[in-house]
Amino acid sequence: MAKLAGKVAVITGGGSGIGRAISEMFASEGAKVHILDLNPDGATETASVIKQAGGACELHTVNVSKQEEVLAAVQQIGKIDILVNNAGIAHVGNVERCAEADFDRVYQVNVKGAYNALYAVIPVMKAHGGGAILNLASIASLVGIADRFAYSMSKGAIYAMSMSIARDFMHDNIRSNSISPARVHTPFVDGFISKNYPGQEEEMFEKLSKSQPIGRMAKPTEIAKLALFLCSDDAAFITGNDYPIDGGFIKLNN
Template sequence: MFSLKNKKAVVTGGGSGIGKAIAVLFARQGAEVHIIDLTVESAQEALDEISKSGGNVFSYACNVASQKEVVATFEKIGSMDILINNAGIANVGKADTTTESDFDRVIEVNVKGVYNCLFAAIPQFRLSNGGVIINMASIAAWVGIPDRFAYSTAKGAVMAMTLSVAKDYMGENIRCNSISPARVHTPFVDGFISKNYAGKEAEMFEKLSKSQPIGRMGKPEEIAALALYLCSDEAGFITGCDYPIDGGFIKLNN
């Protein structure tokens, strides 16, 4: 079950964190994996890990916010079966404390970046007679998260795009779902805490971990396992859905 043999998968932001975990697992399950990250260097660790395990992997330096770069990259990759729209950035701030430049930056990457990849991938899916798309949303699209105005706005848009794409391309054998993680322990989270809570890293890590009712952050590998199922043939009846994977955050955080 859950084999991806003879499948070609593209993972944006696949150099670290959730993206890397997805790339590694998909390669292990037989997929030819194409990692898109901001620089070749940022994808190198994932590339090395997959290659050493005998996986089939390629990497590309590409800014997902640039449609020109994205289209050129996807044309190099060619026909494909799976797209994981995982690349994204975060921002701290409320509506009146988020600067215009920060808002624009989050929208450029987290919304336009997803759109650019969808725009470039759909023609390649047609060459494969269909495929599967996973957009990485967030619990921030479901519930109010303090000081995450721009990020929540962007992830709400990602969830809406998921529904639109699922509806528009159902007749072309293209499935589209989204995944909404709560906090997941990645290098991104460590860097975020270090940047925004200097001197209080341990305290903030503990606080963020316990904000999930289950008492800890998620693991990238747990998100990857859900993505694997949704991209497998076994999930062929699933499209137009969002899947929270949140340690009980949405329903149990009273």
């Protein structure tokens, strides 16, 4: 039997990268997927792939930093069994090179966006007997990464919120865990390298790949497989944990 048969999953930022891989995998395992994404083109493409494969998917064009938009989408959806907080943006720079506008932009999407989804979905889960929450943190929430001040701040908040939710709502049958990936090869990474290191794309891709001791970046589907496990009933005894999926980055970079 499909691992998520009969489940309803809300995935923020499901239109590209890790979010797309999670959306497609959850749908293939029987979940009805609802994508909350600001980019309707990417989300439409993800939904098309899901439907062509026989899965169920609905799109909601939502700015996750706007609470009223998130609440409206969740109200339309109704019953929700799974929430994956995946939507996020990055910023390069230490605190001296992080303008207030940059800091606020990262906070609004990465931190407030996750809060808005949690705020909207948890009452729905409580009303329907529980659910599983997965928050996408990062190795940047666990170790110091150079020139990632605002991004690290936001992912540290994701890690902390995930643990707080696990503690506060365990008796409501709501599980909350987080995943901390190292670098994952997505179109976002390619765009990030192209924007920040013009003319050095090949060199930087190789350098970033080899920063994982395993010698490469992760594939989005590898993250999705861990997400599937943590959101399925196979992980019914797991809550309040963070799972680095990092090619040895945290423990083996010595």
